[in-house]
Amino acid sequence: MNKSYGKVKVQRIKPELTDIPEDCGYEKQFEHNIDMNSNGIMGECIEWCQVNCKGRWGWWFEPAGHIENPQNHWEDQNSFMSFEKKKDATKFWLAIGVNNMGRKER
Numbered sequence: 001m002n003k004s005y006g007k008v009k010v011q012r013i014k015p016e017l018t019d020i021p022e023d024c025g026y027e028k029q030f031e032h033n034i035d036m037n038s039n040g041i042m043g044e045c046i047e048w049c050q051v052n053c054k055g056r057w058g059w060w061f062e063p064a065g066h067i068e069n070p071q072n073h074w075e076d077q078n079s080f081m082s083f084e085k086k087k088d089a090t091k092f093w094l095a096i097g098v099n100n101m102g103r104k105e106r
Contacts, residue, residue, distance in 0.1 A: 020050065028058025029082045032089035036079045037101045039064070045081060048096045055085035057092075 036045075041059045049057045061077045081097065083089035 020046070021056075023056050024049070024053075025058050027060050028056065029060050029080075030056060030058065030084040032083040032086050034081045034083075034089060034093060034097055036081060036097070038079050039077050041079050041081065042100050045092075045096060045100055048092065049081075049088075052091060052095070053083065053085075053088045055083065055088050057084065057088060058082045 039061075046059070059079065059081050061079050064076050064078045081089075081092060083092065
């Protein structure tokens with residue numbers, strides 16, 4: 001069953017990629033960090049890491065200043081992708097990272 005969303009392009013994550021390795025993922029920080037200049041991490045970034053990274057990887061956040069409203073704290077945060085291996089970080093940056101920098105529509 002296919003649903004139509006008009007002219008909006010919908011990108012779906014492959015079902016086999018729903019399990020993130022235990023030593024990777026949310027709040028995992030490693031030696032090589034990339035500031036995404038955004039307040040969130042797009043799913044396509046996570047999917048890219050699941051398919052392409054040889055080492056461990058993750059994403060984390062830090063407050064971008066005083067949090068005015070805890071209900072929407074995510075609006076006042078900075079997001080980072082983090083990699084154990086410099087080669088993974090470089091490949092991520094060139095393949096997908098630069099295209100996802102500064103995206104605030106999460």
